[in-house]
Amino acid sequence: MVPAGSHTLAGISCSITEGETTPPAPYTEGTLITDMASIAKYVKDPEIREILKRKDDGKKGEHGGIGTTATRSSIIEGLKTRGYLEERKGKVRATDKAKAFYALLPPEIRGADVTARWWLIQQDIADGKADVNALQDSVIEVFNHHRETAYVGASIAGTGKTVVGKCPRCGKDVIKTGSIYACSSIKNEKQEDGTWKEVAGCGFKLFGFCTKKFTEKQAASLLDGKAVSLRGCKSKAGKTFDCTVVLQKDGSVEPIFTPRKPTKKGRR
Numbered sequence: 001m002v003p004a005g006s007h008t009l010a011g012i013s014c015s016i017t018e019g020e021t022t023p024p025a026p027y028t029e030g031t032l033i034t035d036m037a038s039i040a041k042y043v044k045d046p047e048i049r050e051i052l053k054r055k056d057d058g059k060k061g062e063h064g065g066i067g068t069t070a071t072r073s074s075i076i077e078g079l080k081t082r083g084y085l086e087e088r089k090g091k092v093r094a095t096d097k098a099k100a101f102y103a104l105l106p107p108e109i110r111g112a113d114v115t116a117r118w119w120l121i122q123q124d125i126a127d128g129k130a131d132v133n134a135l136q137d138s139v140i141e142v143f144n145h146h147r148e149t150a151y152v153g154a155s156i157a158g159t160g161k162t163v164v165g166k167c168p169r170c171g172k173d174v175i176k177t178g179s180i181y182a183c184s185s186i187k188n189e190k191q192e193d194g195t196w197k198e199v200a201g202c203g204f205k206l207f208g209f210c211t212k213k214f215t216e217k218q219a220a221s222l223l224d225g226k227a228v229s230l231r232g233c234k235s236k237a238g239k240t241f242d243c244t245v246v247l248q249k250d251g252s253v254e255p256i257f258t259p260r261k262p263t264k265k266g267r268r
Contacts, residue, residue, distance in 0.1 A: 026091040033072045040064025042112040052116055055123075066119045106150045114142060164216055165223025168251050170202040174223055181206040181219045204251045210234055210241075222247040227256060 027035070040052040040063065052064035067075060076092070079085040084098035094102075102110055121138055124130035162176040167183040174181050186201030206222070208214055210233035218228045222245070231242045243255045 026093060028090055029073075029076060029087070029092055032076060032092050033069075034061075036067060036072045036075075037061055037065035037069075038063040039066045039112055039116065043116050044111070045113050045116075048113060048116050048120065051120060066116060104150075106146045109142060109146070162216065164220045167202060167204050168223065168247060168249055169204045172202075174204070174206070174219075176216060176219075179213050180208075181214070206247075206251075206253070209245050209253050209255070222253070 025031075040049045043049040043052065043064075049064065052066075056062035056064055061069075076085065079098075080087070083095055084101070085092055086095050087093075108114055118135060118138060121130060121135045125132055125134060163173045163184075164176060164181055165174050166172070167174050167185070170183060170185055173184045175184050183202050183204040186203065186205075187199055188196045189199045191197050206214060206219055209230060212230050212233050214222070214228070221228050225247070227244045227246045229242070229244050233241050233243060235241060243257055245253050245255050248254055
């Protein structure tokens, strides 16, 4: 214990050492599944965290996780299929699309707490303690809370879609989808018979003209209001012809034929 009074220190020195922190090791599929079994450590709400831990008391390898051993692998595969995860040299990494989507979401939704809360609601439904619509009601409530502020003017980069121009009907981006070009406002929904049905959007699609598919450059020119020359078009009768096409304001493609110059009659 230092006695009260004035004291002098001598020989004090310090130095600054520069270094870099080591980033966390990338996930493998195995370590990701293991971490999914311990999701409680990422939950900030102490009550929810304790509930998650308590439900796993006595379960080997489970420490407040979400999902089951059987479902976690399928969740990861689903994220890969949708382009949110990719595996390179045995390491699982988030794609640019996933990072952009994560950054777009409000903190409340992208955090582990809300996911954990929804999982607990599912358990209550399974146990008969909550109405069967309780989960979807909670999801709608959370997203609607941010609907007017968080997503206005937002878009996700890195989706792998090529934007070729603006839609002549609604002004939104037109993207390349396979061999056609479609307005990004279009939303499709899978039906019970496995087919897809268009359920929203302006409906604009640019297919081609008389068996000729448009290149990206040609589609961009048409959307920019320019005329595009096509060679080798085929009529319904099977005849081949050349023409110039333009895009109308309603989104239809119309041909423009150059009238032939009259030939001069020879003198007798």
